[in-house]
Amino acid sequence: MDTDAALVELYGPQPEHFIAARDELAKAVGEGDGHAAATIRMLRKTTIAAWLANQLVRVDPDGVHALTELGEQLRETYLSTDSARRRELTRQRHDLVAHLVQVARSRAASDRRLTGQTVERLTETLDAALVDPAAAQLLRSGQLTNALRHVGFGVVDENNNPAPLAPARPRVVHRPQSRRKTTTARYHRG
Incomplete structure (x- = not known):
């Protein structure tokens, strides 16, 4: 087997x-x-949003491939100064994500009613695959158990929870006393 x-x-x-x-x-x-x-x-059952993403890999592999390729192109434009290209790719991004969500909705239409939250989570999963190469690889595996979400650059603890950050006190820089008097005296001499 x-x-x-x-x-x-x-x-x-x-x-x-x-x-x-x-x-x-x-x-x-x-x-x-x-x-x-x-x-x-020990494997966990998929959420509905993850199942929909897994279905996209099966029913529209070309669309998923186009999504991950577009993500690579978008990342490249953010490293360049080509804002016109970035705007065009961003438009393509919205169109492609909307198309894939529609494909997933039609796949599920005969079997279940999708909530707005499920559709939002699917959209977040597709967006995460656009932004992050690791998320793209997870999506392409067709074995997601949970929806994905890109949260940007953040600090997380060892359990992947946001790390509580203590407010830092600003450091006060003190000048040596003797130098301060010399500098002050120089400006008052006139």
Whole structure:
């Protein structure tokens, strides 16, 4: 059994079927490798937004590829001074994300009603893949369990929670007393 291929397929069906499919896969793998079976049993069911992103990889791989390529081009323009190119790519970004969200909505339309929050999370996932190469790689895997979100440059702790930053006191620089008198005296001499 090709376990890697089976894992990719595991994230394709509806989330409601994930647990049964995961347990069946773990049972099949467990006959030959107990450790791999235990690892498979620990896999989490996808959120609806992550499932939609995984569906895009399956039903519109060219669109996902175009999205990740556009992300590379956008990152390059931010390193250059070509603002006209950046504006054009940004317009393409909005159009492509809207197109992919529509593809995902139509894929899910026959099976479920999508909430505004789910669509927003899918959009955030696609935007994260545009901005961050690691997020793009995760999206292309087709095995997301949660939606992604790019939060910019921030400080996080070891648990990926925002780190509480203590306000820093401004450092006061004191001049030596003797130099201050000399400088003051020079300006008063006239």
